[in-house]
Amino acid sequence: MSEPIPRVLVTRPAADLLETLIARHGPVMFHQSGGCCDGSSPMCYPDGEFLVGSRDVLLGVLGVGDGTPVWISGPQFEAWKHTQLVIDVVPGRGSGFSLESPEGLRFLSRGRAYADDELAVLGGDPPLTGRDWDAGARPSSPPAAIVAEAADACPTPAGRAARLPG
Template structure:
């Protein structure tokens, strides 16, 4: 059984990524644990953001030639049991992120892996920036495109459903 991808992308986000790639060439994401803009997935032209030796490659999104999704090492330690789903919502993006002028922003959503998925992922070593720079290739399948974020991380029933609108 193949381990699940650590990163997925919604159809809306993938469509904008394809447009951004046509304008800027190859692109990448970096998800840090910072505050403000740093807590959003930031989209850059490939190579404009220097990946650190301890950053972790979550995977390649299945968009065009593949869009790498990086996360800071300390943030990966916190999120390693969570599948990252990159979505697109109306609003102003981060100041340095490529979608900023488009009237949309990328948003990270998460889904906790099941016990079986965590067991599969335990057998797949996370690829660090240092290993990638030395020529290592990303393991596992490409992060697929899902129609909607709810397809990958459904809204919980219960308390959230009881909040009046």
């Protein structure tokens, strides 16, 4: 049996900011924005403040706090299902709706296309939906890993570094 392939990861700097926000606001959640308000940024809310729809998809639970769920709309998941989401943080001010807005930082989604063998594993492990969650289902896989930085989750393909200028 194969190891579960995480659909979402978080960088250490983003996890550190999440820990600060959790200390201030209590448990939090993410919903990956579909382009309204702040582009396609991951929006961070107090857990339960954003109402998850029955067709929304749970990408995973981050290993921060008591677990930080990351949701995406069903149609957006269909478009992005071939991509692992990496939640990172960068300087700047994001949307006024997301909890990190006053911090002078903003969460940012980065992505990595899955390899064919990873897609085969994911095909046999459908994600939970909001409907599943409301019925009491919870993910069987452990919380998503924290990576030191986005480059750890999105490595340069073999041989590509040698072709890059300078």
